[in-house]
Each structure stands twice: as structure tokens, then as C-alpha cells.
Amino acid sequence: MNNTAILACQQLTKIFHQGPAExxxxxxVNFTVNAGERVAIIGNSGSGKTTLLQLLGGLDVSSSGQIQVMGQVLSTMNEQQRGVLRNQHLGFIYQFHHLLPEFTALENVAMPLLIRATVSVQQAQFRAEAVLKQVGLAARRHHKPAELSGGERQRVAVARALVTQPVCILADEPTGNLDGKTADEIYQCMLELSLTQGTALVIVTHDPKIAQRVERVYRMDNGVLTLHS
Ligand SMILES: Nc1ncnc2c1ncn2[C@@H]1O[C@H](COP(=O)(O)OP(=O)(O)OP(=O)(O)O)[C@@H](O)[C@H]1O
Ligand SMILES: [Mg+2]
Known part of the structure; x- marks a missing residue:
């Protein structure tokens, strides 16, 4: 691990407007993730964890403050430019797998590479097969999401996030929907792949066990992020 900041924000605020209410x-929020670092964010429901990930990933815009992804300032970019930056450098894993139901595991995993269009269809498939093997799902590659278990679907989602070799994965309660044993297996898989590929991880989780297995844990309280351990 080195100390190059790949993702950072300073004095980040987000205000939602609902009618006259703010x-x-x-x-x-001040937050920095260095290359290869694993960080967890815990905090009560409604404290702002998902909102922070959405902003860091350029899926929504802040009300004030700055965000840099690989040194590039998000606030200077339009939605399309943020999309390109996200696709180049970041991967997302959500609580619900968000796989495309009509496509197989292999096709779902290959999709981010095909969207990038920097490799051929054949190369995308080859790479997707390799990552599916890494998450232990080679034998299920031709199954559609409905033909997979919840844990298997989430492994496919992990493979899809990793297939582009992002510098950082933003995971929002990636195992929130799974039993404890399956959740442990998915985290093990994510942590191993993060180590072998040097991918940084930002994991929002309610799981106290994962918090013990990462370098730093932050806590979000009513929109204020502090170092927890
Ligand atoms: N688009 C929106 N418009 C208005 N309020 C919003 C919007 N999105 C989120 N909020 C509010 O912002 C607060 C923080 O939401 P957020 O989803 O970031 O919480 P969270 O920490 O991820 O919670 P959980 O652990 O339940 O997922 C909540 O009170 C929520 O109601
Ligand atoms: Mg949330």
C-alpha cells in the first residue's frame, strides 16, 4: 500500500430540498482513501452513508465542498464526464445485486467492459470468465440471476465490480441481504480480491466483524463522519 489518495473529499455537504424544507x-465530511486501503463506514440508518457513497461515485452532486477521484475534481465535470471517470476508476456493489435479469452471470460481468468499449467482445468474455472463476462461480457462468442463490448473485455483483480493475470499490451494505455465513464468505472474497488486485475498498456495513478486518473504521452520525478506530 502507498499513500497516494485515490478518493478524497473536503468539507462536503449535501442538502436535500423537499418543498420548503431543507x-x-x-x-x-472530510475523507481520504489511499491506494489499496480498506475502509469501513458504520452508522445508524438515515445518518448519510449511502448519500456519501453516491457523491463520491459522482452519481449525485454535493451542495458544497470538493471531491477528487484520481486527482480529478468532480465539481468541474458534467454528468457524462463523471460517468466516464466512474467507469474508468470505480466499481460499485449494492445491497441488492442489481444484475440484469435477462442476461447470464457471464454477460452481466462482461457488461462494464463492453460499455467501456476498449476491448473486444471476446476479450471481455475472457476477462469476465477469469473473474467469475476468482469468485468461485465458473460453473454457474451461464445461469441467469433468477437461477442463482442470493449469495451467488452477490458474488456475481462482486465480479462485475472488479472486472474493470477499478482502483476503488464502493460497497453499500453488500451483504445486508444475506445470512451471516454467506455474508462472511462474500467479505472474505472481497478482501482477498482487494489484496491480490490492490483495489481499495470502501464498505458501508452494519457487520461488526468486517470492521475488525479493515485498516480503518469511520462512523457517520447525522451527517458527520469521524474516525471510529
Ligand atoms: N433524494 C432525497 N431527497 C430527500 N431526502 C433524502 C434523499 N435521499 C436521502 N434522503 C434523506 O437523507 C438521509 C440520509 O439517507 P441515506 O440513504 O444516506 O442514509 P443511510 O445512512 O445510508 O441509511 P441506511 O443505513 O438506512 O441505508 C435520510 O434521512 C433520507 O431520508
Ligand atoms: Mg444506505
Whole structure:
């Protein structure tokens, strides 16, 4: 691990407007992730964790403050430019797998590479097969999401996030929907792949066990992020 910041934000705020009401969800968040680092964010429901990940990934825009992804300042970019930056450098894993139901595991995993269009269809398939093997799902590659278990679907989602070799994965309660044993297996898989590929991980989780297995744990309280351990 080196100390190059791949993702950072300073004094980040987010205010949602609902009619005349203002909901202040992030209240001056400072956060840095260095290359290869694994970080967990814990905190009560509604404290602002998902909102922070959405902003860091350029899926939504802040009300004030700055975000840099690989040194590039998000606030200077339009939606399309943010999309390109996200596709180049970041991967997402959500609580629900968000796989495309009509496509096989292999096709779902190959999709981000095909969207990038920097490799051939054949190369994308080859790479997708390799990553599916890494998450232990080679034998299920031709199954559609409905033909997979919940844990298997989430492994496919992990493979899809990793297939582009992102510098950082943003995972929002990736095992929130799974039993404890399956959740452990998915985390093990994510942590191993993060180590072998040097991918940084930002994991929002309620799981106290994962918090013991990462370098740093932050806590979000009413839009304020502090170092927990
Ligand atoms: N688009 C929106 N418009 C208005 N309020 C919003 C919007 N999105 C989120 N909020 C509010 O922002 C607050 C933080 O939401 P967020 O989803 O970030 O919480 P969270 O920490 O991820 O919670 P959980 O652990 O339940 O997933 C909540 O009070 C929510 O109601
Ligand atoms: Mg959330």
C-alpha cells in the first residue's frame, strides 16, 4: 500500500430540498482513501452513508465542498464526464445485486467492459470468465440471476465490480441481504480480491466483524463522519 489518495473529499455537504424544507444530510465530511486501503463506514440508518457513497461515485452532486477521484475534481465535470471517470476508476456493489435479469452471470460481468468499449467482445468474455472463476462461480457462468442463490448473485455483483480493475470499490451494505455465513464468505472474497488486485475498498456495513478486518473504521452520525478506530 502507498499513500497516494485515490478518493478524497473536503468539507462536503449535501442538502436535500423537499418543498420548503431543507434536509441537511452531510455536514462537512472530510475523507481520504489511499491506494489499496480498506475502509469501513458504520452508522445508524438515515445518518448519510449511502448519500456519501453516491457523491463520491459522482452519481449525485454535493451542495458544497470538493471531491477528487484520481486527482480529478468532480465539481468541474458534467454528468457524462463523471460517468466516464466512474467507469474508468470505480466499481460499485449494492445491497441488492442489481444484475440484469435477462442476461447470464457471464454477460452481466462482461457488461462494464463492453460499455467501456476498449476491448473486444471476446476479450471481455475472457476477462469476465477469469473473474467469475476468482469468485468461485465458473460453473454457474451461464445461469441467469433468477437461477442463482442470493449469495451467488452477490458474488456475481462482486465480479462485475472488479472486472474493470477499478482502483476503488464502493460497497453499500453488500451483504445486508444475506445470512451471516454467506455474508462472511462474500467479505472474505472481497478482501482477498482487494489484496491480490490492490483495489481499495470502501464498505458501508452494519457487520461488526468486517470492521475488525479493515485498516480503518469511520462512523457517520447525522451527517458527520469521524474516525471510529
Ligand atoms: N433524494 C432525497 N431527497 C430527500 N431526502 C433524502 C434523499 N435521499 C436521502 N434522503 C434523506 O437523507 C438521509 C440520509 O439517507 P441515506 O440513504 O444516506 O442514509 P443511510 O445512512 O445510508 O441509511 P441506511 O443505513 O438506512 O441505508 C435520510 O434521512 C433520507 O431520508
Ligand atoms: Mg444506505
Amino acid at each position: 434536509i441537511k444530510v452531510l455536514n462537512g
